[in-house]
Amino acid sequence: xxxxxxxxxxxxxxxxxxxxxxxxxxxxxxxxxxxxxxxxxxxxxxxxxxxxxxxxxxxxxxxxxxxxxxxxxxxxxxxxxxxxxxxxxxxxxxxxxxxxxxxxxxxxxxxxxxxxxxxxxxxxxxxxxxxxxxxxxxxxxxxxxxxxxxxxxxxxxxxxxxxxxxxxxxxxxxxxxxxxxxxxxxxxxxxxxxxxxxxxxxxxxxxxxxxxxxxxxxxxxxxxxxxxxxxxxxxxxxxxxxxxxxxxxxxxxxxxxxxxxxxxxxxxxxxxxxxxxxxxxxxxxxxxxxxxxxxxxxxxxxxxxxxxxxxxxxxxxxxxxxxxxxxxxxxxxxxxxxxxxxxxxxxxxxxxxxxxxxxxxxxxxxxxxxxxxxxxxxxxxxxxxxxxxxxxxxxxxxxxxxxxxxxxxxxxxxxxxxxxxxxxxxxxxxxxxx
Amino acid sequence: xxxxxxxxxxxxxxxxxxxxxxxxxxxxxxxxxxxxxxxxxxxxxxxxxxxxxxxxxxxxxxxxxxxxxxxxxxxxxxxxxxxxxxxxxxxxxxxxxxxxxxxxxxxxxxxxxxxxxxxxxxxxxxxxxxxxxxxxxxxxxxxxxxxxxxxxxxxxxxxxxxxxxxxxxxxxxxxxxxxxxxxxxxxxxxxxxxxxxxxxxxxxxxxxxxxxxxxxxxxxxxxxxxxxxxxxxxxxxxxxxxxxxxxxxxxxxxxxxxxxxxxxxxxxxxxxxxxxxxxxxxxxxxxxxxxxxxxxxxxxxxxxxxxxxxxxxxxxxx
Numbered sequence: 001x002x003x004x005x006x007x008x009x010x011x012x013x014x015x016x017x018x019x020x021x022x023x024x025x026x027x028x029x030x031x032x033x034x035x036x037x038x039x040x041x042x043x044x045x046x047x048x049x050x051x052x053x054x055x056x057x058x059x060x061x062x063x064x065x066x067x068x069x070x071x072x073x074x075x076x077x078x079x080x081x082x083x084x085x086x087x088x089x090x091x092x093x094x095x096x097x098x099x100x101x102x103x104x105x106x107x108x109x110x111x112x113x114x115x116x117x118x119x120x121x122x123x124x125x126x127x128x129x130x131x132x133x134x135x136x137x138x139x140x141x142x143x144x145x146x147x148x149x150x151x152x153x154x155x156x157x158x159x160x161x162x163x164x165x166x167x168x169x170x171x172x173x174x175x176x177x178x179x180x181x182x183x184x185x186x187x188x189x190x191x192x193x194x195x196x197x198x199x200x201x202x203x204x205x206x207x208x209x210x211x212x213x214x215x216x217x218x219x220x221x222x223x224x225x226x227x228x229x230x231x232x233x234x235x236x237x238x239x240x241x242x243x244x245x246x247x248x249x250x251x252x253x254x255x256x257x258x259x260x261x262x263x264x265x266x267x268x269x270x271x272x273x274x275x276x277x278x279x280x281x282x283x284x285x286x287x288x289x290x291x292x293x294x295x296x297x298x299x300x301x302x303x304x305x306x307x308x309x310x311x312x313x314x315x316x317x318x319x320x321x322x323x324x325x326x327x328x329x330x331x332x333x334x335x336x337x338x339x340x341x342x343x344x345x346x347x348x349x350x351x352x353x354x355x356x357x358x359x360x361x362x363x364x365x366x367x368x369x370x371x372x373x374x375x376x377x378x379x380x381x382x383x384x385x386x387x388x389x390x391x392x393x394x395x396x397x398x399x400x401x402x403x404x405x406x407x408x409x410x411x412x413x414x415x416x417x418x419x420x421x422x423x424x425x426x427x428x429x430x431x432x433x434x
Numbered sequence: 435x436x437x438x439x440x441x442x443x444x445x446x447x448x449x450x451x452x453x454x455x456x457x458x459x460x461x462x463x464x465x466x467x468x469x470x471x472x473x474x475x476x477x478x479x480x481x482x483x484x485x486x487x488x489x490x491x492x493x494x495x496x497x498x499x500x501x502x503x504x505x506x507x508x509x510x511x512x513x514x515x516x517x518x519x520x521x522x523x524x525x526x527x528x529x530x531x532x533x534x535x536x537x538x539x540x541x542x543x544x545x546x547x548x549x550x551x552x553x554x555x556x557x558x559x560x561x562x563x564x565x566x567x568x569x570x571x572x573x574x575x576x577x578x579x580x581x582x583x584x585x586x587x588x589x590x591x592x593x594x595x596x597x598x599x600x601x602x603x604x605x606x607x608x609x610x611x612x613x614x615x616x617x618x619x620x621x622x623x624x625x626x627x628x629x630x631x632x633x634x635x636x637x638x639x640x641x642x643x644x645x646x647x648x649x650x651x652x653x654x655x656x657x658x659x660x661x662x663x664x665x666x667x668x669x670x671x672x673x674x675x676x677x678x679x680x681x682x683x684x685x686x687x688x689x690x691x692x693x694x695x696x697x698x699x700x701x702x703x704x705x706x707x708x709x710x711x712x713x714x715x716x717x718x719x720x721x722x723x724x725x726x727x728x729x730x731x732x733x734x735x736x737x738x739x740x741x742x743x744x745x746x747x748x749x750x751x752x
Binding site for chain 2 (some may be wrong): 080083084086089105106109111196197199252253254255256257258259261264267268271273372401402403404406409412413416418419
C-alpha cells in the first residue's frame with residue numbers, strides 16, 4: 001500500500017523534471033534572434049579572429065540604436081550547426097560563410113536577402129571590394145554576401161635550404177617542377193609534402209592543374225551542371241598529369257597517412273625531409289607557430305607554376321577567396337545591417353585584420369599593408385590576388401556542401417590509384433550541383 | 435506451497451502462460467519495489483530514446499536536407515541503400531571490425547582479468563596502470579594514436595622493419611588493423627574489470643578440491659576458471675558486439691572512412707550521409723538498420739548462450 005501512496009508524487013516529480021528539462025532546452029536562446037528585440041544577431045565561426053569581430057561590434061554599438069550581438073560557434077561544428085538552425089526562429093540576422101556553394105542551398109530555399117537594393121543605396125558595399133573576391137558570393141546574378149576576414153590563396157611553399165642543396169630553383173613552369181622533383185628524389189628527400197590524410201590538401205593539386213590546363217571555364221561549366229565538362233580532353237589531360245606526378249613518386253608513398261591538421265606535413269618541410277608543399281596562405285603563420293626559426297629563415301613561397309600550352313592564365317589563383325557575411329531575408333533591421341556591413345571596408349577593419357595576419361580584400365588594404373606583421377608576404381599575396389584574372393574558389397566550397405564528402409573520396413581514390421580516369425570522371429559527374 | 439515458491443522467484447518461472455500477479459498480502463512481495471520506482475527512468479527513456487527512434491523511423495521514408503520541408507518519398511531511401519555498394523561494403527566492414535574486436539579483446543581481457551583477481555605483488559598498482567586507457571575519451575585516444583602512427587615522425591619511422599613505408603592509413607588492410615588495435619587498446623581494460631569481478635566470485639573451495647585431486651594451474655584454469663566465467667563472457671561479448679556495431683569516433687578521427695571508402699563502417703556512413711551529405715532521410719534509414727541489426731544480434735547471442743535463463747554459477751556449490 002505504501003508504494004501506491006507514493007505513486008502520484010513520483011509522477012508529479014518526474015513530470016516536473018521532464019518539463020524543466022525541455023524548458024531549459026528551449027530557453028537556450030542566447031544564440032537566437034526570435035522576435036524583434038531591437039537587436040541584430042551576427043553568427044560567426046568561433047576562433048582567434050573573433051577578437052577583431054568583437055572589436056567591430058563594439059565600435060558599431062557605440063553609435064547605433066540597434067545593437068549587434070555577436071554569437072560564435074566553435075569551428076569544427078559551424079557548418080552543421082548553421083544548417084540546423086538556419087530555417088528556425090533561432091536563425092541569426094547575419095552569418096559568416098564561404099560564399100559559393102556554401103550559401104546556394106539557402107538562396108534556393110529563399111532564406112537570404114539579395115543585397116542589390118542595399119548596394120543601390122550605397123554602391124560602396126560593392127565597389128570597395130576586389131571584384132574577383134566579391135563575385136564569389138554572387139548566386140544567379142545577385143550578390144548575397146559582403147567579404148569579411150581575409151583572403152587565402154593557395155601558394156607553392158618550399159624549403160630554401162633543401163632546394164639549394166639539390167641545386168633547384170623555385171619552379172616557374174610545370175616542366176621545371178618535374179625536373180625539381182627528379183633532383184630532390186636523387187637527394188633522398190620527399191619532393192613534395194602532402195597531408196593526404198585530410199584529403200582537401202590533395203584536392204588543391206586538382207584545382208590548380210585544371211585551371212592551368214583548361215582555364216576557369218571548365219570548372220564553372222561543371223559547376224553549372226554541364227557534366228560533359230568532366231569528360232573533356234582537357235579534363236583527361238589534367239588527370240593524366242596528376243597521375244604522372246604521383247607515379248614518379250613526387251609525394252612519396254605514404255602521403256595518405258600524413259596529415260596537415262596534426263602538423264605532420266608541416267614538420268616534413270620544416271625538418272628538411274621534403275622540398276615543397278602546396279597550401280593555403282595560412283601556412284606561413286602555421287610554420288611561424290610550429291617552427292619559428294625555419295619560417296623566418298628558410299621558408300620560401302611562389303605562385304603555382306604555369307603549364308605550357310595550357311589555356312588558363314598563369315596569373316590565376318585558387319583557394320579560399322574570402323569569408324562572407326550574408327543577410328537573412330527575415331531580418332527586421334536591414335538598414336542597420338547595411339550600416340554594420342559598411343564597417344567591413346573601414347580602415348579600422350583592415351588594420352585590425354592585418355594585425356592578426358589576415359589579408360582583407362578591400363581596395364584600401366593596399367594603404368595599410370606596411371603595418372602588417374609580415375609586410376613582404378602580405379604584399380606578395382595582395383598583388384597576387386589583385387592581379388588575378390580569376391580566383392577559383394576551392395572545389396569543395398564551390399560545390400554545394402553536400403557534395404564535398406563524395407568529392408573528397410573521388411580525389412583521394414584517383415590520387416592513390418583506387419580509381420582510374422573513367423572512374424574519377426564518373427564520380428565527379430555523379431556529384432549534385434545544386 | 436508451490437505458489438509461494440514461484441512468486442518468490444518470478445524470474446525463473448515459465449516465460450509463457452498467464453502472467454501471475456503475486457497476492458498483495460503475500461509475505462514474499464514485501465520489500466519488492468513498486469513500478470513507480472521505474473517511472474522516472476521510463477519517462478526519460480521514452481523522451482530521449484523511444485520518441486527520437488520513432489522520429490528517425492518516420493524520417494527514413496522522407497527526403498530532407500535540413501532546410502526545405504521534408505517530403506515523403508516512400509521506400510526510396512531504402513531501395514537505394516539496398517543497391518548501394520558502399521552500404522554493402524560498410525556492413526561487411528562493420529561485422530569484420532566487430533569480430534576482430536571480440537577475437538582480440540576476449541582472450542586478452544580474460545587473461546588479464548583472472549590475473550588481476552589474484553593477490554600477487556604489485557597487482558593493484560599494475561591494474562591501475564592497465565586501466566588508464568579506459569579513462570581517456572575515445573576522441574583523445576584516437577588523436578593520440580593518429581599522431582603516434584605518423585609515418586615520418588611517429589613509431590613507424592623508428593621501426594621501418596615492421597611498418598615498411600609506414601603507409602598505415604593509406605591501405606585498407608592496415609587501416610582496419612589500426613582501428614581494431616586502437617579499440618582493443620582502449621576497451622580491454624573495461625572487459626578486464628568484468629572478468630576480474632567474475633573471477634573473484636569463483637568459490638575458492640573449487641580450487642582447493644582441484645588441488646587435492648592433483649590438478650595443476652593450467653587444468654584449474656581451463657576446467658574451473660573458464661567455465662565459471664561463462665556468464666561474464668556472455669555479458670562482455672554482448673557489450674563488445676553492440677559496441678563494435680556502433681563504433682564511430684575512432685573511425686571519424688583516425689581514418690574518416692578512408693582511404694576512399696575502405697574503412698567506412700555503417701555508423702560512419704550514416705554520419706557521412708546525414709551530416710556531411712545533408713541527406714537526413716538516407717542517414718535515418720542506415721541508423722534504423724543499425725538499431726535493428728544490433729537488437730537482433732544481441733537477441734541471438736542471448737538466446738544461443740542461454741543468458742536469458744542464466745543460472746547462478748555458484749549453484750550446487752554451497
